[in-house]
Amino acid sequence: MLKVYNTLSGKKEAFAPLVPGVVRMYVCGVTVYDECHLGHARSALVFDVVRRYLEHSGFSVTFVKNFTDVDDKIIKRANELGKPWQEITATYIDAYYRDMGRLGIKPATVEPKATEHMAEIVELVRALIQKGMAYQVNGDVYFQVDRYGTYGRLSKRKLDDMQAGARVEVDERKRHPMDFALWKGAKPGEPSWPSPWGLGRPGWHIECSAMAMKHLGETFDLHGGGMDLIFPHHENEIAQSCGATGKEFARYWLHNGFVQINQEKMSKSLGNFFTIREIFEKWEHPEAVTAEVLRYFLLATHYRSPLDFSDLGLDEAKRTLDSFYGLFNRLTEPTGLPTTGDEQLPSLIEELAGSFRQAMDDDFNTSIVIAAFQRFRSEVNRLLESGLSPAACRRARETFRTLGYVVGLFQSDTWQFGVVHGGPASLAGGDASAAGLIVQGPISDVEIERLKSERGEARKRKDFARADEIKKLLAAQGWIAEDRPDGTTRWKR
RNA sequence: GGCGCCGUACCCAAGUGGCUAAGGGAGCAGUCUGCAAAACUGCGAUGCGGCGGUUCGAACCCGCCCGGCGCCUCCA
Numbered sequence: 001m002l003k004v005y006n007t008l009s010g011k012k013e014a015f016a017p018l019v020p021g022v023v024r025m026y027v028c029g030v031t032v033y034d035e036c037h038l039g040h041a042r043s044a045l046v047f048d049v050v051r052r053y054l055e056h057s058g059f060s061v062t063f064v065k066n067f068t069d070v071d072d073k074i075i076k077r078a079n080e081l082g083k084p085w086q087e088i089t090a091t092y093i094d095a096y097y098r099d100m101g102r103l104g105i106k107p108a109t110v111e112p113k114a115t116e117h118m119a120e121i122v123e124l125v126r127a128l129i130q131k132g133m134a135y136q137v138n139g140d141v142y143f144q145v146d147r148y149g150t151y152g153r154l155s156k157r158k159l160d161d162m163q164a165g166a167r168v169e170v171d172e173r174k175r176h177p178m179d180f181a182l183w184k185g186a187k188p189g190e191p192s193w194p195s196p197w198g199l200g201r202p203g204w205h206i207e208c209s210a211m212a213m214k215h216l217g218e219t220f221d222l223h224g225g226g227m228d229l230i231f232p233h234h235e236n237e238i239a240q241s242c243g244a245t246g247k248e249f250a251r252y253w254l255h256n257g258f259v260q261i262n263q264e265k266m267s268k269s270l271g272n273f274f275t276i277r278e279i280f281e282k283w284e285h286p287e288a289v290t291a292e293v294l295r296y297f298l299l300a301t302h303y304r305s306p307l308d309f310s311d312l313g314l315d316e317a318k319r320t321l322d323s324f325y326g327l328f329n330r331l332t333e334p335t336g337l338p339t340t341g342d343e344q345l346p347s348l349i350e351e352l353a354g355s356f357r358q359a360m361d362d363d364f365n366t367s368i369v370i371a372a373f374q375r376f377r378s379e380v381n382r383l384l385e386s387g388l389s390p391a392a393c394r395r396a397r398e399t400f401r402t403l404g405y406v407v408g409l410f411q412s413d414t415w416q417f418g419v420v421h422g423g424p425a426s427l428a429g430g431d432a433s434a435a436g437l438i439v440q441g442p443i444s445d446v447e448i449e450r451l452k453s454e455r456g457e458a459r460k461r462k463d464f465a466r467a468d469e470i471k472k473l474l475a476a477q478g479w480i481a482e483d484r485p486d487g488t489t490r491w492k493r
Numbered sequence: 494g495g496c497g498c499c500g501u502a503c504c505c506a507a508g509u510g511g512c513u514a515a516g517g518g519a520g521c522a523g524u525c526u527g528c529a530a531a532a533c534u535g536c537g538a539u540g541c542g543g544c545g546g547u548u549c550g551a552a553c554c555c556g557c558c559c560g561g562c563g564c565c566u567c568c569a
Contacts, residue, residue, distance in 0.1 A: 028569075036569090043569040073567065152496095155564075161495040162565060204567085226569030227498090233568090256569070257498085263561060267568055300506070300517085306499070306562075316505065316518050323517095326531065359507095367507050371516035378516095381532055464527055471529080482530050490531085 002057065002361045004222075005304060007230060007253040008154055012363055015252065017221045023059045024220035025051065026212040026250065028229055029111070031068040032092035033077045036099050037273040038309055039226065039259045039266050045295060046256040046303040046364075047224045048105045049407050053360050056406045064215045065108035066208060067093055069115050070191055070201050085191055089115075099276040103291050104408050110215050114207035118193045121202045121210040124244055125182045125195070133243040137173045139185020139198040145178045148239045154253060155231035180236055182206050205236040212250070213241060223250030228265075230255055256303045263308060274309070283314075289416050293317045295408050299366040320374070324400070325415035327377055329492070330384060331397045336486070337387030344383060345392050349399050352376040356403050366407060373400070373409075417492040418478040443477055452479075452491060459487065 002015040017023045027047045030040055047065075054061050069089040078085040100107075114121070125141050128134035133147045145151045145159060152158055162178055181203030186192035192199040202210075212220065218241070225234065234253065241249040258265045261272040283290040297317040301307040352372055359368035380388075380396050388396070404410030443451075455470040471481050474491075482490040 030569080031567090039569045041569085046569090071567090155496075157496055157565070228564070228568055231496090231564060232566090258563075258569075260562080263499090265563065265568090269568070297505095302507080304498095305506090308505090310505095312518095313505065319519095320517065323531090330532085365507075368515080371507070374516055378533090385533060459527080462527070468528070480530065482532095483526070483528095485525075492531090 003363055004252055004254060005363045007255050010156070013252070017059065018219065018251065021058070021060060023054050023061045023222060024064075024216040025054075025061065025222035025224065026064045026066075026208070026216055026220065027108070027223070028208060028225035028233065029065045029067050030092075030096060031071050031073060032089045032096065033071065033073040034092060034268070035095050035275040035277055037259075037266060037268075037275045038279070039273065041099070041103060041276050041294065042259050042298050042303075042307065043224075043226045043256050044100055044105050045103065045298050045408075047254075049299065049303075049366065050222075050224065050254065050364055051106065051108075052406050052408065053364060061109070062216065063108040064110045064112065064212060066211050067096075067111065067113045068204070068207055069093070069113045070207075071204060075190055095277070102280060102287055103276065103294065104411075112211045112215060114202060114211070115191075117207065117210050117214060118202075120214050121206055122183075122193075122195045124206060124210050124213075124240065125197075125202075127244045128182065128240065131243065134182055135175065136197055139183075139200055140173075140181055141183035141197055142174055142179040143182050143236070143240060143243070144175055145180070145239065146176050148243050150242075151178075151239050152235065154238055155235045157231065157235075180205065180232065182240070205233055206240055208233070209237050209241040209244075209249075212237075213245075218245045219248045220250055222252045222254060224254040224256070227255045227257055257301075257306045259298075260306050260308045263306075266309065285318075285416050286414075288412055288414075289318075289321075292409060292412065293321060296321055296370070299407055299409075300370055302363075302365055302367050304363075322415070322417050324373070324377055324410060325412070325417070326492070327381055327384075328397055328400065328410070328415075329490070331380075331388075331393040333490075334390060335384060335387050335393075339389040339392065340386045341383030341388045342392045345380075345388070345396060348376060348379045348383075349395070352399065353403065356406075360406070369407060373404070376400075418480055443473075448474065448477060448479070452489070455481075456487075456489060459483075 003012045004015045005011070006013045025047075027043075030036060036044075051061055051063050067089075070085075074085050074088055078088045081088070125134060128143065129136065129141065132144075134141050134143050152162075159176070159178060183195060183197055183200050183206075184203055185198055185200045191201055193201060212223070223234070223237075230253075238249050260266060264270060264272060266273045279294065280287060280290050283293070285293070293314060294317075297314055298307065300317065352375075355372035355375075356369055359365040359372065362368075376399075383392075383396075400410040451470050451474055455467050455474075458464070458466040458470065474481065478493040480492045482492065484490060
């Protein structure tokens with residue numbers, strides 16, 4: 001039985017979709033005016049895993065994730081750069097797909113854009129005016145918060161309290177200081193669409209209500225986003241949507257914690273953010289390796305907890321994954337031993353599967369999932385010591401792959417073990433130069449193969465000086481030697 | 494001022510009323526190895542920021558305090 005923490009109630013609740021077997025979920029995507037940073041990555045990843053687990057659990061999932069492609073910040077950015085706003089949004093939508101693709105985030109079922117839902121947005125605003133929950137001031141339309149009785153239910157605030165501490169500059173035309181714009185009249189040169197209130201554009205919040213209802217219906221199951229969206233964004237979405245329909249909007253609200261740098265929220269305004277692109281560029285590993293390290297790192301902490309980003313944390317994630325992939329390699333090699341471990345494998349798999357389900361059912365506790373994988377890794381390593389049949393090895397690898405898929409881990413067939421910072425040249429500064437073996441650039445693959453076999457020969461005739469010399473030489477190229485008991489060598493890089 | 498979150502070993506991180514406080518990394522010792530590497534084995538908190546309280550029993554509940562953070566303004 002899946003339980004999820006619902007921000008609305010502040011508790012873990014049993015999850016039961018409105019229509020049995022079908023889950024309709026909406027996650028706030030990005031406003032496309034800049035590159036995505038790690039915080040966006042975390043949110044995307046968390047809900048990617050939520051979606052994957054729901055599907056794994058047998059639900060048919062309709063997942064909607066929007067692009068907000070009309071907004072003050074986009075206009076501002078366009079003006080700064082002197083480019084049409086459509087060019088800005090197109091650029092960053094592309095960047096979004098590039099980054100999410102690299103991270104292995106599955107595309108949502110529907111990825112709607114605000115600009116393609118003007119009719120629905122206008123209709124929603126019209127309905128709100130009709131119900132007396134919104135009012136027009138010149139070309140603008142505002143939502144009147146005190147007409148919506150349960151305003152503040154999600155963020156657990158009272159209108160009076162907010163007023164007391166509000167540092168917002170109060171627009172005199174508003175009836176209540178917390179009233180927010182549903183529609184903004186266009187100034188010259190701004191993007192605009194026709195409406196009963198004149199040319200204008202939607203305010204922030206309304207686009208999500210319109211898109212969610214269009215693609216999922218007036219009431220749907222799950223709505224997600226970062227903690228910082230609880231107020232005002234999600235609070236306002238609820239007010240608008242429920243205000244217009246008189247029905248419940250989303251039933252379960254899930255919010256992920258922040259990515260922090262030195263205990264502080266990573267954010268644009270603090271300037272302490274890393275873009276996803278930067279991380280891929282900085283880490284000199286194949287993209288797939290960086291992606292998995294990042295995913296592992298982000299999933300090692302429960303999604304609602306704050307997570308401090310650091311190189312140290314990333315390094316640790318890399319080390320741990322090295323260990324997993326080392327095992328995966330060994331699982332493809334014949335052990336030449338009896339298969340005494342085979343009979344224990346099924347119960348270990350069962351144990352893993354049980355822990356996995358239990359952990360994911362408990363509000364997507366990926367930390368425990370990872371611990372379960374680690375324990376399974378140890379157990380399989382142990383079985384390998386006593387001998388596993390090739391079939392059992394394949395079964396073990398498949399188990400990692402199948403359950404790993406749900407959290408997006410262990411899918412690769414290749415891996416890069418050595419840390420190849422800066423390529424061979426900088427590696428030569430380590431062991432090799434100490435041994436007086438300064439390498440002039442990379443060695444050809446043919447030469448590397450020749451050296452590997454030469455080392456094998458040297459070891460056979462017990463010429464360990466030469467064998468070690470070659471080991472160091474190849475280490476400088478990123479190759480790590482693992483000698484097997486039978487005299488053969490496993491080379492990793 | 495209002496609302497809320499966090500503080501668990503050197504580091505990361507589960508656990509939120511009851512078996513010996515998961516798991517990993519690092520470290521140390523050992524097995525294996527020509528030496529390594531990898532893997533395996535063993536070792537680590539009488540204690541969960543502090544002080545009180547509730548309870549037969551608390552890291553977990555309550556109160557106060559200390560330290561850090563978030564939202565209330567665009568923010569995943």
